[in-house]
Amino acid sequence: VKLTNNRYYLDLNATSPLADSVKEYLARGEFVFANPSSVHSEGKIAKRLIMDTSDYLYGLFNLSEKDFKLFYYSGATEAINSIAKGFAFVYEMGNFFYFGTDHSAVRNQKEQLEKLNCMVHELPVLSDGSFDESIIIEKINAQSGPKLVNFTWVNNETGAIHSLESILRVKKATGAIIHVDAVQSVGKIKDWEKLHSALDSYTYSGHKFGSLKNVGFTFLKEGLPIQSIIRGGGQQFGLRSGTENAMGVCTLMLALIEMKEMFNAETLLKAKEAFELKLCEAIKGKGEIVAGTNPNRGLNTINFILYDTKSQTLATALDLGGIDISTGSACASGAVKPSPVLISMGYSEILSKSAIRLSFHYRFCESEVAEYWSAFSRILSRFL
Numbered sequence: 001v002k003l004t005n006n007r008y009y010l011d012l013n014a015t016s017p018l019a020d021s022v023k024e025y026l027a028r029g030e031f032v033f034a035n036p037s038s039v040h041s042e043g044k045i046a047k048r049l050i051m052d053t054s055d056y057l058y059g060l061f062n063l064s065e066k067d068f069k070l071f072y073y074s075g076a077t078e079a080i081n082s083i084a085k086g087f088a089f090v091y092e093m094g095n096f097f098y099f100g101t102d103h104s105a106v107r108n109q110k111e112q113l114e115k116l117n118c119m120v121h122e123l124p125v126l127s128d129g130s131f132d133e134s135i136i137i138e139k140i141n142a143q144s145g146p147k148l149v150n151f152t153w154v155n156n157e158t159g160a161i162h163s164l165e166s167i168l169r170v171k172k173a174t175g176a177i178i179h180v181d182a183v184q185s186v187g188k189i190k191d192w193e194k195l196h197s198a199l200d201s202y203t204y205s206g207h208k209f210g211s212l213k214n215v216g217f218t219f220l221k222e223g224l225p226i227q228s229i230i231r232g233g234g235q236q237f238g239l240r241s242g243t244e245n246a247m248g249v250c251t252l253m254l255a256l257i258e259m260k261e262m263f264n265a266e267t268l269l270k271a272k273e274a275f276e277l278k279l280c281e282a283i284k285g286k287g288e289i290v291a292g293t294n295p296n297r298g299l300n301t302i303n304f305i306l307y308d309t310k311s312q313t314l315a316t317a318l319d320l321g322g323i324d325i326s327t328g329s330a331c332a333s334g335a336v337k338p339s340p341v342l343i344s345m346g347y348s349e350i351l352s353k354s355a356i357r358l359s360f361h362y363r364f365c366e367s368e369v370a371e372y373w374s375a376f377s378r379i380l381s382r383f384l
């Protein structure tokens, strides 16, 4: 998607432009403003809007209200913190498992969870971002006590997919509570709306698919031992107090309706594959696609390494050339830190500082590939 400032925006995994339907909604300027907990008519309108969105979400993801509670949060970071710490509040000596490839919202819980006497275990990933089911099952079963495992359905940096079928087998073999970070699934894999009701929780973030920022939601199985960490007025079954953002919640529904109508997995796959083929030819012998041997990758993400080129250098050149991309490496106090995701996949420190992530809009199509490639390769060729 070319933004109005005429730049190529290839950073959809960081955030998405607003959906057209959300822009139209905002332009109309007819906003609900009342507090959904108020008993007057305006309050009821706000409440209705949230309830309509909830009905839509239950229907879209085919989950039943009887089995799952639906919570709105400020986004996935808050939701993941609430679930992990909410679990640790309930159990003395519980176990929290995660993968080194998970988002920092998951990885950075360790210190605080340990203060709550929860034991934290990092599970191993293979070099292509996938995992070995039997090893994971063994590691989980080796611990005693209550267990909560986080799986990231689609990895934000590499696009590697941890399939729900595989997660389900881990669930069956371990009996652990499963949280699925589903943030990068919407519009980025085929069948993103097909969930398994046997898994315990799923978290989404609206700004990744075109809604307003700071609004997301989680499906949480009824009866799960999760205590609320946000205490206050008792909204949302007491699990997440605070006045609900009815207008933001409504934009979740608008963006998802549009996505459901417009998303075509085959079209996106063809475009991404065509772009990736050109990239592979261009960097042959000088670089590689991260998790390139993994057949189970999302439809919109290409992460590649150019040997001997720091990602920050290439990113700056692309930026100056009008192309927005992302590097997994973080810049802290002047020093570039390698991508922890790539490190956990076994990449060296040098290579983990050389990764560039391109993530395309779900409407990217084959007819745009030549134009995108021409703009991109003009800059890339200077480094080959």
Ligand code: PLP
Binding pocket: 013, 014, 074, 075, 076, 077, 078, 103, 105, 152, 154, 155, 156, 181, 183, 184, 205, 206, 216
């Ligand atoms: N999980 C994944 C896989 C993500 O990609 C992100 C955002 O980058 C998050 C969690 C955090 O989402 P939010 O920005 O809604 O807090």
